[in-house]
Amino acid sequence: MREKLAAAHAGPHTESRVSVRLKSNGLWKCIKRDKYLYLMLIPIVTYYLLFKYAPMFGEIIAFKDYRFAEGIWGSDWVGLKHFRKLFGSPDFFNILKNTLLLNVYNVVFGFPVPIILALLLNELRIEWYKRLVQNLLYVPHFISWVVLGGIIIALLSPSSGAVNMALHNVFGIEPVYFLASQFWWPIVFVLSGIWHSAGWNTILYMAAITGIDPQLYEAARIDGAGRIRQIWHITLPGIRSTIAILLILRMGYMMDIGFEQIFILQNSAVSEVADVISTYVYRMGLQNVQYSYTTALGLFQSMIGLILIVSMNRLVKLLGEKGLW
Structure with missing residues (x-):
């Protein structure tokens, strides 16, 4: 409450920084409170990172003349x-x-x-x-x-x-x-x-x-x-x-x-x-x-x-x- 009152007297820029800090503190409190639930998310997040997002790197093959022997980086760009x-x-x-x-x-x-x-x-x-x-x-x-x-x-x-x-x-x-x-x-x-x-x-x-x-x-x-x-x-x-x-x-x-x-x-x-x-x-x-x-x-x-x-x-x-x- 004191931070909100101080932000109201200090101006809009200070108020925005305080609101961001308050939201950040609230987020960390939620993570700390539900840490075991977030730990259960780690296998799912890891799965999506490895098998859904990491393969997106291979999309650059569409802009290369890909040859298996030369690899992705060694193949020529063809636009x-x-x-x-x-x-x-x-x-x-x-x-x-x-x-x-x-x-x-x-x-x-x-x-x-x-x-x-x-x-x-x-x-x-x-x-x-x-x-x-x-x-x-x-x-x-x-x-x-x-x-x-x-x-x-x-x-x-x-x-x-x-x-x-x-x-x-x-x-x-x-x-x-x-x-x-x-x-x-x-x-x-x-x-x-x-x-x-x-x-x-x-x-x-x-x-x-x-x-x-x-x-x-x-x-x-x-x-x-x-x-x-x-x-x-x-x-x-x-x-x-x-x-x-x-x-x-x-x-x-x-x-x-x-x-x-x-x-x-x-x-x-x-x-x-x-x-x-x-x-x-x-x-x-x-x-x-x-x-x-x-x-x-x-x-x-x-x-x-x-x-x-x-x-x-x-x-x-x-x-x-x-x-x-």
Whole structure:
């Protein structure tokens, strides 16, 4: 208090220095008080420093003609050569289009599914049945895409797959080559992605729903609101901030669709719609040893992802929700 009174008489510059010192003292008091909690953060901070921030040093490869024998510093600077080559490549716009389209399909059709599942699970009143359904929904998340891909390929096989056999026996439809059709392949991709991750993503929404005050539901029931109205006017507004934050984070992955699922399910017949940035980087970077070229592509990919996540965060805040910052 004496420091604040002295700062008020001394002028604005002294007051700002005192306020900074007070904030610094308060910060050190918090660190000293919660020192064990901060110690628990050290492994996480170390992980991000080593595996997320330290590799950023390698981005300078995008501006060099990198040769493994000469190393990063020994390789020649070439400026924007690899970016010009990238934007002039006929394959670039095709893989960019495929990456964005598949991610848009995932957002439009896949993003709402965990929300719907969480709302349905919240309405179940038989506890053992609710736990059983939850466990069955979570299981695919823990199975490798190699295994899941094998299951999907076996199910959709035109000769012995259960799906084609059912279509033929029930509806008399001739076998459909789902994984060799440019029309059916994106549908299989989106549905298999939902099967793999939708159940696991319901955990966050279920946690958000449990944080809603139960008295709101009691008041709604007294006023005569049915379950649909309770979901619309209480549950959905209660998890709206969680939906907004997860949507912002999802936008950060619009340029990164992953590798395992695409690589397992794609084939040469559908490369026109299934070749994306991750598979292109694998083919050009690892198989053709064009490290600088694919690093330039990765840097472009990261910059677009950053722009998307910042823009989405701004949009969410304009809509009245709290963003990530």
